[in-house]
Amino acid sequence: MNLLQKTILVVFFATLVSGCSSFQHRKQMSSFNAAYSSGDYQAALESVSFKSSADEPVDTEGHLLELLHQGELYRLTGQYEEAAKAFDLAEEGMKFLDTEGVVEEAAEGFVAVMVNDSEADYEALMSEAVLVNTYKGLAFLASGNNEYARIEFNRANDRTRRAVEYFQKEIASQQAALEEESEDEESNAAIVSSSLESEGLQAAVAENYGAPSGWSVFSEFIVPSSTYLHGIYFLANATTGGDYERAATSLKRVAEMNAESDVLKEDARLAQALASGSQRLTDLGPQVWVVYENGLGPVLEESRFDVPLLFFHENQQAPAYFGIALPKYANRSAVPGNMGIMVDDAEVMETELIADMGTVIRTEMKERFPSVLARAVTSAVIKAVLQNEASERFGMVGQLGAAALTAVTTQADLRGWQAMPDHWQAARIDRPESGKLTLLDHQGGVLGTVEVPERPFTLVYVKRPTELAPATVITMDLRGEAQAQIARFPELQVQEPAQVSSIQ
Template identity: 25%
Template sequence: MRQVIFVSMLWLTIIFMNACSHHDSLQSFNTYYYGGNDEKAYKYAKEEAGTSGDVLWNLQAGISAFTSHQEDTLSLLEQGEILFSQYESEGLMGGIFGNVGSVLVNENLKTYRGNIYEGVMFNYYKALNAMSLGDYALARVEFNRANDRQRRAKDYFNKDIQKALRDSEKENASNEKLRNIDMSQSSANITSILDFQYSNLKNFNIYNGFINPAISYVSALFFMSENDYTKAIDLYKEAYGITHSQVINQDLAVINNRKMGDKSTYTWFIIEDGQGASLEEFSIDLPAYFVSSNVLHVGVSIPQMKEGISSANVYQAVSHQNQQAFKAFEVSNVDAVVANEFSKKLPFILSRAVTSSLLKAASQATLSSVGEKQFGDTGALLGSLIGAAYSAATNSADIRITTALPKRVLALQVPNKISNFTLQADSNTLYEINFSCTKSNEEDKKSKNVIVLCDKNDNILYLRLKGRFPTYQILKGEY
């Protein structure tokens, strides 16, 4: 019995530390990243990814590397995408059954395989990074890959979840402990309670489909800048069908005017705003009599979406010449992209959580029975207590998610003919935009809040605002 107690306590310690480490790691990263220290966030995420890589932490590292102008941005994103593609071929959801014991323990023990929208983001940020380096051929490749990946997502997801459900049924059928439980009745009882007490998803705007319109829009803008108008128009239409964003109409007008010979130039800002949706744990202790009189604890923990936080409501460019204002328009609610995929996975997540809960409850009953046979009533009680402690300690949801993503993406189109302007967020100055097509204005270029561009060509800039901390990259243009 002492050996049983020792092994049980060892497992409890390992499981508790594993669940806490995920939460603490994300918290540490967020403290750096949203505290304005992108370089520390990048170094932290890179260390978490390790030499062999990790889908979640490679994406976190790649994004923070891009915003802090690191030379290994591409290699970090490339390593993460290779891993993601491997998991994608095995099954993002179905493949979890290679993680033996994750249902018996909790989902934190399984390898993080990523979500479809995260896989798309690897290609998206690789495309942005390529643009910032002037490698427009690579940018074209990565934008194409990003759009292809999200267009395939619906068929892929349907096949993947069906495979996952089949594998789950096989796993449950092969488990002797679950055979002694009325799974249908117990699951129905637990699910009815979860349905009543859980789901804040009704509070979210959820996109219908797997298309992130920001990917479509930014790709369209890139292809328009490359004079590939046919491809740009198709992508603009795709984005407009989801968001009806006014900036898309403005961009389509530019294409139409250029077909007529117009030579006007513009400056665009792709604005990533705020902190995106995260996951938090939602736990319920359920009536133990659902399973057996020998069970002291039946608990279910599942991830619950927490809405992201915007850094500003209104972004605009204000002309120095006549105070004319040009407003930015939202092209994607990233929370809605995350919520779409999460909502489709939720029934499966709930099913796994219920099965895990019942399996742990059955283990409690088994430990109680074994203890009773060996040591009588005292042994039965001790067995139940060990099983209950194990159940409570392992009642932990998997809340891993990419936290470096913004809450929303906006786009701002400004005609260069207005000359110098101020870029504002809620009337607060972010940057002064000055136009000079010579390289002699070095003092302005060294100024922290001055961006110098050339008005003779189109300019595309990436802006990331997290709280009070803006950063930018020039994707195309400058001189």
Template identity: 70%
Template sequence: MGKALKETRYVILAVIAAAFMSGCSSFQHRDQLASFNSAYVTGDYDSALKAVSFSVPAKKPVDSREHLLELLHQGEMYLLTGRYNESVKAYDLAEEGMKYLDSEGLLARASQGFVAVMVNDSERDYEALMSEAVLVNTYKGLAFLASGNSEYARVEFNRANDRTRRAVDYFRKQISVQQAALENEAQSGNRNAAMVRSSLGSRSFQSAVDSHYGALSSWSVFPEFIVPLSTYLHGIYFLANATGGADFERAASSLGRVAQMSPGSAVLQADADLATNLASGAQSLAGLPPQVWIVYENGLGPVLKEARLDVPLLLIHGNQRAPAYFGIALPEYAERSAVPGSIGVVSATGQVIRTERISDMGKVVRTEMKERFSGVLARAVTSAISKAVLQNEAADQFGPLGQILAALLTVATTQADLRSWQALPDHWQAARIDRPENGSLTLLDHRGEVLGNLDIPQQPFTLVYVKRPTLQAPATVITMDLQGGAVATFARLPE
């Protein structure tokens, strides 16, 4: 048997095995996320936690890379059930599983394996978004604050801010490394790499992609990468915990940056002005009454759905380059639902102040996807061309039956990776008021009806963190001392 025949048979058998594994793992992921969501949307967070639990062999460490997606969900479910230490532990493991975002060589990750290219991205370990990594540090900061540990909360809010600062450089390096690797492979005589490079650069291919997604330049995104909630909480934390001018400057910088991203927001501009005035000395802390911030995570964040496109790829037959249409599967974000309206809070004078929308999660992920899209597209095209070449080789070696088998495998394994962190919100809202003199704060729902009453301790700065994924679920309310001087109070409203 000739060497080429043996290699082709090996490849086909490998793809058959990979396709089988892909189908099994895809169904498992879908079932797991479906079970999680059916419990999560009703506020049954213990059942949601059970859906994303996994067993670990005795005396063996958790494989945080393999179980990253489960750990992200676990961390949030622990936070929403008041188990702050467990939340931190889950998020610590999740952050360990995201180390590739900080230190792992991009070239090493780009060569994760044959299966990821020949089958689909869902066979790779879950690739967290940089925005998810930023939110992990933010949620850890909240968990530490809730447990009364201001020192560790400070570390986490700084880490979130640092990740945000370094993200643009990371995306730039990621694209540069990918392009350099593709160029080197093409120049070294790799025919597949040459076909990928030519296809990605062709106007007809780009036109086919743009006809579905629209040109990247037209996407509704932030002008630079930012997770507004994280930057906002970084700002109000340092405002509340400032030990000198440098901390006030940090607060003013973060709150000013968020306000610039949403120029129509009165609450963001008021917070930025307060931090600027404290930093400049125009406002003194002694003259500032106790402040209460309300941060409201509302609704169900965007999830991925699959878009199948027929695109022209440039294939090489002998010395001829010929266009042929092949199907590729790409992910795109779909919006879910939000709880209507806003939360109301009643001030000491009886005035109702309502939270104001400060950021959409959809805009955050579109901003990041715009940076990552070229890599997603390149992997999809690489997979399609590899399978097209396999079909040709199968036809040459095994005739019509081989071609049919290879074509069936191509259809079965052309799938987009639709995994995502399902517990993120549709959007965030915020408000700030002076602490009522009697320490009692009334929360109102979107209809103006009472959700519940909160006791606000006599302390300079308080954060009331509210999360409600759907109207079916009660609102989780965690009332924290922003200076970390006491353990938070926890409530689910209406009770």
């Protein structure tokens, strides 16, 4: 059996596996979303559970997506220790946190190019990694473990700081590899490189997909909700001037990203005043932050279209059109309006927007897009060459077979963490004398009443995926000196933990 026959056979079997895994993933996410959107978190947990042997370590790379979903579901059901364990395992499975073996990397690269990206283990977004540390910090805070909460909020902030450097290294590494392999002008790498630089390909991408330069993005990579929570955490836990400076830096950065928010401006002003000494903590009075995590975050859809690839024919470049498939983010639904906060039957205050997840992801995708496009074009080039060779050696049968394999394997990787929200909102108020807050929905209806213990700083964290789902309300001591209270509104009862063993 010659090399071409072996390659076609490998691709054929990989295609069978690809079809099965893609179907299983779609089925799993369909079950998850149906349960999650209605607030049935136990059923949602069951949909992302998996079996593993007690004698063997968990395959964290292979089960990364399940672990991400499990972690957040455990947190929303008050199982903070289980949430931290799931998020710990998820961090282990994030490839850019580890040094991947050369053989493993090469093998995954081959499968991704010959089939599609979805056949490689899922590689988390940097924004997902930042949220993992933030959610883990909240889980530790809710369990009264302030020492570990501090570590996680710092990790989230440090990961944000290092994100731009990571993106630059990823692009530079890929570019260097292409340049090295392009020395042979008729090599596949040379075809990829010249195609990527061609005006025809760029025009086709802009017309069918949208030019990244026109996307609505932040001026720099940031997950504002994570940076905001880092800021108010250190404001509440400051023991030195350096802690106040950390709080001031984070809150100022978020405020600059959303200049229309009075809440963000006031928080940044307070942190700066405490850092400079113009405001004394003893004169501040107990403060309550309400953070509202709302809706369903963006999901990936596939965009398929033809692009011109520049092949060599008789020492000249000649364009030929072949199909590529790119992932494209689409918004999902959010609960309309803002959340109202009523104190002792007085005037109602409303939460204000911090940031939306779509802008966060588009900011990251803009940085990653050159790599995504390069992989798609590389895959198209290799499949086109394979198709041509199959036609020359096996005639019409070979051409039709290779074309069928190409059509089936040209797919975008549509996997992602679907428990992220559409956006975050926030408000800050003085703790009411009665110690009670009444939360109102976007129509002014009462969701429920929150009891705020007498302490200097309190975080009321609310998450509601859809209007059909109750709001999960976790009331935390921002200094982590007591365990949180958890409730679901409008059910007005404490959520019983869903006993689903998924990560043993």
